[in-house]
Amino acid sequence: MFESMTGIVLALLGAALAVGLAGIGSAIGVGLVGQSASGVVSEDPDKFGQTLLLQALPGTQGIYGLLTGFLIMQRTGVVGGNLLELTMEQGWAVFMAAMPVAIVGLLSAIAQGRAAAAGVGLIAKRPEELGKAIIFAVMVETYAVLALLASILLLFGITF
Amino acid sequence: MADDSKYAYAVARVRVLENRLLNKGQIDRMAEAPGAREALQVLGETDYGSAVGELEDVHHFEDLLAAELGRVYGEVRRFYPEPRLIEALAAKYDVHNLKVLLKAEGMGKEAGEDLLYPEVGNIPLAKLQVMFATEDFRDLPCHLREAVEEVRAGWGENPDPQLIDIVLDGALYRHIFTLIAPIPFLEEFFTHQANLINIKTFIRVQILKQDEDFLHRVLLKGGDIPGHLFHELLPEPLEALCDRLALSPYAQVVEEGLQEWQEKGRLTRLEKLADDFLLEFVRSHRHQPFGPQPLLGYLLAVENELKLIRIIMVGKLNHLPIEEIRERLRDVYV
Numbered sequence: 001m002f003e004s005m006t007g008i009v010l011a012l013l014g015a016a017l018a019v020g021l022a023g024i025g026s027a028i029g030v031g032l033v034g035q036s037a038s039g040v041v042s043e044d045p046d047k048f049g050q051t052l053l054l055q056a057l058p059g060t061q062g063i064y065g066l067l068t069g070f071l072i073m074q075r076t077g078v079v080g081g082n083l084l085e086l087t088m089e090q091g092w093a094v095f096m097a098a099m100p101v102a103i104v105g106l107l108s109a110i111a112q113g114r115a116a117a118a119g120v121g122l123i124a125k126r127p128e129e130l131g132k133a134i135i136f137a138v139m140v141e142t143y144a145v146l147a148l149l150a151s152i153l154l155l156f157g158i159t160f
Numbered sequence: 161m162a163d164d165s166k167y168a169y170a171v172a173r174v175r176v177l178e179n180r181l182l183n184k185g186q187i188d189r190m191a192e193a194p195g196a197r198e199a200l201q202v203l204g205e206t207d208y209g210s211a212v213g214e215l216e217d218v219h220h221f222e223d224l225l226a227a228e229l230g231r232v233y234g235e236v237r238r239f240y241p242e243p244r245l246i247e248a249l250a251a252k253y254d255v256h257n258l259k260v261l262l263k264a265e266g267m268g269k270e271a272g273e274d275l276l277y278p279e280v281g282n283i284p285l286a287k288l289q290v291m292f293a294t295e296d297f298r299d300l301p302c303h304l305r306e307a308v309e310e311v312r313a314g315w316g317e318n319p320d321p322q323l324i325d326i327v328l329d330g331a332l333y334r335h336i337f338t339l340i341a342p343i344p345f346l347e348e349f350f351t352h353q354a355n356l357i358n359i360k361t362f363i364r365v366q367i368l369k370q371d372e373d374f375l376h377r378v379l380l381k382g383g384d385i386p387g388h389l390f391h392e393l394l395p396e397p398l399e400a401l402c403d404r405l406a407l408s409p410y411a412q413v414v415e416e417g418l419q420e421w422q423e424k425g426r427l428t429r430l431e432k433l434a435d436d437f438l439l440e441f442v443r444s445h446r447h448q449p450f451g452p453q454p455l456l457g458y459l460l461a462v463e464n465e466l467k468l469i470r471i472i473m474v475g476k477l478n479h480l481p482i483e484e485i486r487e488r489l490r491d492v493y494v
Contacts (some may be wrong), residue, residue, distance in 0.1 A: 032165050032168050035165070035168035035169040035172075036168045036169065036171070037172065038169055038172075038173035039169040039170060039171065039172030039173035039174075039175075039176075039239075040172045040173065040175065040176055041166070042173060043173055043176035043241075065405070083469050091274075107301060114165075114449065114450070117165075117168050117449060117450070118449035120172050121171060121175045121449060122174055124172055124175035124176045124179070125175055125178070125179060
């Protein structure tokens with residue numbers, strides 16, 4: 001298996017993990033908030049709009065992962081159609097560059113889902129405090145954005 | 161992360177239900193109403209409205225409370241992911257039904273319908289009645305079955321109603337602790353509850369000057385205040401209990417409760433403080449976003465609310481002064 005492992009394969013593995021792990025995190029997070037939101041809406045259907053806002057929040061990590069994945073595909077020529085010949089070193093570099101958004105995306109989306117689900121409980125009691133519930137959940141977003149920033153800077157730092 | 165996310169739906173739903181509990185203002189307005197009918201009118205303006213409208217006679221307010229209790233338990237049973245919690249809380253209604261049926265059997269009478277809880281317990285009442293008719297108790301949970309068989313084996317000429325209560329209460333807590341063993345928060349809650357019941361029992365035993373043998377039989381085994389502590393304190397004056405429990409969480413409950421006993425010769429304050437203690441314990445955990453805490457809190461809050469309504473209505477029907485009703489009122493949860 002390792003003989004066939006070339007630089008480009010490693011780079012694509014990085015892209016797959018960035019999209020995959022961050023996407024899994026978002027799916028778990030959004031699902032969790034969805035459960036909470038159904039609990040509230042089953043008793044109080046008017047709260048659909050407010051709970052939907054909170055449910056969308058943990059979805060961003062998946063988008064960041066996809067963005068990073070696209071960037072890797074574009075830089076390595078997968079999208080353009082002429083695949084670059086990468087050395088092992090370049091392959092590993094791209095793989096590492098994908099890790100911040102993959103790992104932080106996975107865990108922060110779950111953490112954000114829990115914060116947003118708690119926020120759903122908050123607006124069940126006090127619908128007028130929707131803004132605060134969103135702020136609490138958005139605080140978690142900071143670290144996903146930082147990870148995305150790190151991944152992008154790393155990717156643009158690699159010369160092909 | 162733990163799999164406590166299975167509670168997400170239920171917790172959120174409970175948060176909405178909590179909004180429908182009566183608040184302090186509504187309870188106060190009920191207490192201040194000039195009579196039973198007016199108090200019921202205040203209740204009619206809340207979520208109890210339709211049930212109050214159907215009530216024909218003020219004296220039948222118990223029907224309303226029983227129906228509400230059955231409705232709430234029925235509702236949470238439909239959506240709650242952890243049936244053991246509800247089973248543990250509802251077990252006391254099964255035991256109540258068993259006690260009523262046993263006493264009726266002992267006296268050779270029909271059990272009074274109004275004494276039974278038809279829809280709250282874990283075991284449908286009809287099933288219990290069949291068990292008594294066929295004398296086959298195999299379907300009961302093991303601790304309860306043993307207790308029923310123990311009582312029935314001891315049926316002599318003169319069935320002792322007190323024995324039924326003692327044996328079944330002991331079995332109830334053994335049953336509850338087997339049910340909730342895997343959930344630490346519930347274990348903590350029921351340990352507090354068993355401790356408080358033991359403290360109340362001990363105080364009564366001492367006031368009634370019963371012997372050590374009797375004390376041993378009536379103390380519940382679930383609490384973490386060791387039984388020998390109560391036995392050591394039995395020959396001493398009641399104040400010794402305050403000193404021994406001074407460092408426990410129950411210091412205030414015991415001290416204030418006994419103070420009222422010494423001043424006025426009644427234990428209503430002790431009962432109230434014990435209830436408030438448990439409610440406060442659950443309330444301090446109610447903001448957990450995932451977990452069994454909010455539902456336990458909600459169910460206790462409902463039981464507490466029904467108790468408050470009962471205290472007010474009984475007080476109003478007996479023309480108690482407002483101040484005296486107020487003294488007996490517990491905190492509200494929300």
